[in-house]
Amino acid sequence: MRIAVILLRWAMNFIYFFLKLCPTDKNKVLFLSRQSNTVTEDIDFLSRRLVELKPETNIVIITKRADKGFASMLEYAFVTLKSMYHLATASVCVLDSYWPAVSVLHHKKQLAVIQMWHAMGKIKKSGYQSLGKKFGRSDMIAREMRMHRNYDVVIAGGRAFNPFYCASFDVEPDILYNVGLPRMDKLREGQDEARRQFYETYPGLRGKKIVLYAPTFRKGQTLDPKALVDAFNFDGSQMLVIKRHPNQLLNYDSLSPAITCHRVPTSTVLSVCDCVITDYSAITIEAALLGKPVYFYLFDYEDYLDHNGLNVKLFDEFPDCIFRDPAELVAAVESGEYDMDNYRRFCRKYLPDLNGRATDKIADLIIDCMERDKHDAISEHIARQNQIDGAVDSEDTVCAQSL
Numbered sequence: 001m002r003i004a005v006i007l008l009r010w011a012m013n014f015i016y017f018f019l020k021l022c023p024t025d026k027n028k029v030l031f032l033s034r035q036s037n038t039v040t041e042d043i044d045f046l047s048r049r050l051v052e053l054k055p056e057t058n059i060v061i062i063t064k065r066a067d068k069g070f071a072s073m074l075e076y077a078f079v080t081l082k083s084m085y086h087l088a089t090a091s092v093c094v095l096d097s098y099w100p101a102v103s104v105l106h107h108k109k110q111l112a113v114i115q116m117w118h119a120m121g122k123i124k125k126s127g128y129q130s131l132g133k134k135f136g137r138s139d140m141i142a143r144e145m146r147m148h149r150n151y152d153v154v155i156a157g158g159r160a161f162n163p164f165y166c167a168s169f170d171v172e173p174d175i176l177y178n179v180g181l182p183r184m185d186k187l188r189e190g191q192d193e194a195r196r197q198f199y200e201t202y203p204g205l206r207g208k209k210i211v212l213y214a215p216t217f218r219k220g221q222t223l224d225p226k227a228l229v230d231a232f233n234f235d236g237s238q239m240l241v242i243k244r245h246p247n248q249l250l251n252y253d254s255l256s257p258a259i260t261c262h263r264v265p266t267s268t269v270l271s272v273c274d275c276v277i278t279d280y281s282a283i284t285i286e287a288a289l290l291g292k293p294v295y296f297y298l299f300d301y302e303d304y305l306d307h308n309g310l311n312v313k314l315f316d317e318f319p320d321c322i323f324r325d326p327a328e329l330v331a332a333v334e335s336g337e338y339d340m341d342n343y344r345r346f347c348r349k350y351l352p353d354l355n356g357r358a359t360d361k362i363a364d365l366i367i368d369c370m371e372r373d374k375h376d377a378i379s380e381h382i383a384r385q386n387q388i389d390g391a392v393d394s395e396d397t398v399c400a401q402s403l
Helices: 004-017 043-051 070-089 100-104 139-144 159-169 181-187 191-203 224-229 266-272 281-291 301-307 328-337 339-352 360-372 374-391
Strands: 028-031 058-063 093-094 110-115 154-156 175-176 207-213 238-242 277-278 295-296
Touching: 004 070, 028 043, 028 070, 043 058, 043 360, 058 070, 058 110, 070 093, 070 100, 093 266, 093 360, 110 360, 110 374, 154 159, 159 175, 159 281, 159 339, 175 360, 175 374, 181 266, 181 281, 181 360, 191 266, 207 266, 224 328, 266 281, 277 281, 277 328, 281 339, 295 328, 301 339, 360 374
Parallel strands: 028 058, 028 093, 093 110, 110 154, 154 175, 207 238, 207 277, 277 295
Antiparallel strands: none
């Protein structure tokens, strides 16, 4: 197996050698994602903003999940070859997940690679932190395929997560750019539009208490919400909306009378919901941006620690909001009691600087990398953000109107 992986890496670099003979398009920005087969919110917002700021920008977006099955893998191989051509001719590459071709290939020196990881924080372990674990990647394949190599900058969330970004990607802290993700701007600025969209789509939910359940991805498992659905009180005054991870299968037989609101994205439900139930997901950070109370349903806590691992000690951060029993969880949600003082402390610790727009900061960085030496551009943007983080009192970064 190891020899096959090494041969694959060599073959890819052999092909790439000739692709690099093609001229670089200084205005080309390549976006890559394995999160979905459609354009993700972050890539959509950022690419649109880039064109607004620099109309001559040539945007190329490639999205493809690497699903199991021969047909899917064959399609992914074709998409990988396509991405290799654009990597060879682009000025900047932005990815929101692990894309093997980015890490294994020897790129032109002027190509700037920006990792814009899809999660807003590192609550759970990932990447190099979880190698060899059940929910992690194979140690051998990850190392032979140079997982997470070649990044020039990593877009990061709150600074408290920095040690975990470094451990996950095996990078140094001086390439972390703590500005958060583009969809933060939509969450903060688009709440009125999200409410309008939601209630136009689901008018029957107007006036009801909306409880969003959004658990993290569990590799190789099917989400079965039966225990929580059975405990929930569907009395007509409230509704449980279940949003699965894009890569997670859902047992729909256990869903009713809860609903998925599949016609709107999770971010829209987040904007209208009254509270959030999750477990180890970084949606906790997105909820914190909006001041939505978060409850944690940790029915498999010990197993998850063993199969994946956590960076944030949830029992320490949210001592009164952790539940293993669904009936106790539902009772706490219905009571409406919540320790907002502790929540504010969590927000001050883990939210990124909210002065300015994350989308604009990342777009400015990309344009700067297109127009001059990437190392100078990156170091200056990171230094500038570090100065802002040091000068701004962290308490001012909390959404005061929500909390």
